[in-house]
Amino acid sequence: MVYQEKNQQTEANIEKSFLELMKGRSFEKITIEQLTDLADINRSTFYRHYADKYELIEKIEDRLLTELRSYYQTALQSAELVRLDKDFQAEDYIHGEQNFFKFFEPRLAELAVLLGEKGRPASLRKLQAAVRELFDQSISLASPHLSELQRELLLNHQTASFMGTLTYWLEHPPVWFSSNERFSFQGDQCRSGGLCQGLYGGVREIKTAPIGPASAVLPICQAVLP
Template sequence: MTSEKLDRRKKYTRMVLKDSLLQLLKQKSFSQVTVKEICERADINRSTFYAHYRDQFELLETIEDEIVMDMKQYMNTYNLQEKEDALKMTEKLISYFAAKQEELIILLNVSDETSFERKVREVAQASIRSEWIISEQTDQQLSSYLTAFIISGSVHVLKMWLLGGMEEPPHKMAKLINNLINHGIYGTDWEMFP
């Protein structure tokens, strides 16, 4: 068999296993999901599962890490010190989240049992600390509070948006988040949601 066929088969198997786990997470908590159930849903035998993943924890971590890596790529593409770039990056990131809505809702709902939300926060914190609001003159403790405030607020706004059916388009959400970050509540243009 050619390596191309093997690669396609490997990709397909991993895709089916990921989809099966996500479907199970719609019905039950992660602590109740077994490898046997994932394999039954995927119509794959357990030895095939173990050829790809150690257990269901590694499978879930792989799903989380793929999204986190995509986030890092979006965030590293833009210079967040430039307002236009920050807005473009936020819009691209929100559009990506919209495309991954189902996965993100599932992953954020199991976040008590997984590290997904923590990983998202760490990526955002690293990006903000490296080039956005933190300057050499900023007090280290103050900068920690600022980044925690910005990240927590942004994550919760995005969760509300995803769970609420994403009624507003990504560009409006990006504008809202960036205005809140850059200008606070009183400096924000509230006319963006007519």
């Protein structure tokens, strides 16, 4: 147990040092020597944990995506079962603490580095693919009557919209827009049609669709929780 904890502490130190380096230089330009100097470890210690810096950043990315999927599953299990109708309002069924932005709020600093100009494009692609996967699950649970083309258009729209919002959030201090404020704003815009641009009408059209968790129907109207 002690050995395992020590390994975890070492890897946490390496990851923290690596992200710190990425604030000032691009991923491609970071060397193992720079990393081991900052982390105050020797090269052999680094190579006991990682084959190279590519494996290191992939482990950081995979940890983040594993936590994201776990958060989604937990929120999904706690969401109430509801039937869609014209009066559906996200806040009636999903507490602010469950909203999707809540997951990202404590990780904004880490994401700003991974997805910033010093990061690598693959990090953004992996996160976008994961978000798209979760939105796809949500749409499936809501069981809307959509053709394959309509489903793809809706899925791409929701994924692009969320990633755009997240990117903006990363570029601006969160003090100006907390996760709960983002959740409330999103819900207000859905009800008013400001962001949905007709998609909310689609919710009314599928109000007889099979019952699904509230978190599953939100992607249909500018999702705040997939």
